[in-house]
Amino acid sequence: MHVLDIANPAANRGQRWRNAGLLSAATLAAAYLFVRVQSARTEHAHPPAGSFVDVDGLRLHYIEQGDGPALVLLHGNLVTADDFRCSGLIERLAQHYRVIAIDRPGFGYSDRPRDVSWTPDAQATLLHQALRRLGAGAYLLLAHSWGTLVALAMALQEPERVQGMLLLSGYYYPGPRLDVPVAAMPAIPLLGDLMRHTISPLLGRLMWPLTAKGMFSPGAVPDSFRREPPWMQLRPSQIRATASEAALMIPGAAVLEGRYGGLRVPVTLMAGEDDRVIDPHGHSERLQQTLPDSELVLLPGLGHMLPHLAQEEIVAAINQVAERAGLSVPARLDGAAPHPGEAM
Template identity: 30%
Template sequence: MKIVLQLVTAVVVLLFLIIAVLVALSWAPPRPVESLTERWAPEPSGFVEVSGMQVHVRDEGRRDDPVPLVLLHGTSASLHTWEAVVDELKQQRRVISLDLPGFGLTGPFPDGDYRMRHYVDFLSTFLDRLKVERAVLVGNSFGGQLAWEMALDQPRRVERLVLIDAAGYPRQSTSVPIGFKLAGIPGLAPLMANILPRRLVESSTRSVYGDPGKVTPELVDRYYELTLREGNREALRERFKQVPAVDNSKRIASIQTPTLIIWGGRDGLIPPLNARRFKDDIAGSELVMFDDLGHVPQEEDPTRVAAAIRAFLPQP
């Protein structure tokens, strides 16, 4: 019996040590925004005060463009997802990208409200702050839903829509980033507040690419470090808690804004079936399918995405 107890004790101690080592290796407490701006907000980045937040924004390209493009990223992303697309388009158009509240360097909403209505109000105030009366909204994933919700609620402000692997319909995902799954488990909140394995971020990023081999260490660094921005992890948990998966898709058929739909044929998070549903429901819309790309085509192949956007837009 004594030997058995010793063995059990040894196993418990060993497990404790293994857990302690894993926690130590994954220890990642929140970082103040000031510690991240040097690397992730170089020129032409700036910060604009909107609704009590310092919103990270880049405003590039032609200053005489009367209807600029406004680029809206997806969940856990940032304006950096559009960098290469902006480089392709800014010679012809004014292009505005930003970190939406709860993500990137902008950080959380001060009032903790992450419902879509609040995001639409924020976007309207943001456009007012930049004196943009009308815009072309380009949105990926969550940003795509924000774009079409804005087009329905304030149609006079939205001249055209570009929906890239946009949210909006119930989906039967075949690949959900593990980070999203963990963020949706309330019991893990105290643990996840200070622990973030870099490999978890890498796995989540690879899962949304059509070709995971395109995911570089630099790209993982970006997603990892901006997730650590103070308040972002709590904001993600709150958004998943406040915005349960509901079918809001009946509104989509009311969209009258000229719309381009761009989709990755290998998107496992929001499958291509949803692209065809957008096409069927939005009268006169156009669909461009890139069979080899995943959930973030603007990152995987910005040249093709920019060309599709350029072809859809009238010349300024």
């Protein structure tokens, strides 16, 4: 027990600083242990839903279902490929397509080595390699939010393999984002490592209801999204990926925007007209005016998370993209979604 010396104010101040330091260290240690235990429990309760493919020692997790033309699904920031499964979109699309939903690097159960800057182009190169290993020579792309930048990079890199694209709620042009500096902090070396193993997951869990509300605003958060455990998105590994992509979003769009005019594949751009995360007019509508073979669908009254909100429109739009690409998409007469390996 320490007793303050009223005759020595300097010593008292030093003791208070030491006490504050010990309390802070104990608090961070407790937070670290809680985050570690909670992350392990969540992974145990929610093991990988799909399979893995190895590309040069990097392991990517993917969910595959259905038969037919290959359709690759790319998720946005914060969420994982499992978001497409929880929303029910994979099951619906698998009635007509061989659906491959991939956890992009660092998300879900996919690796994200720290010695690579995972720009849209870097991810596109990796995913092309992974899809070759999965026997997908050519494919349609359906991408949401941050994933649309990766889809565009894929089409620009190997246009002969990308047969058409449906881009949902995308961010395509660089511009000021007030949320980026805060969101990117856990990606800062050392300080970010400390944050993502201690306070960032706790703050993220506290803010999760507000975060989800903003993603779905002006509508309510649906039950399909509530089925996804928040702690899967708040594990330290995924917080690093989420923060890194917040930092890469503006420069990623800046690198790509000058190349958009060279795209020649059929593209449909879809966005919620009331999206409060990404302005549909400044991004989707603007990009549609640039692409030579593109269509624009703005959905009134809907927000950012279209995979949960507009499945009928998404299925119809990807079928139209496939038709414009010259693909034959037979309908399932029984309405059932085929499972991997089941013939149509």
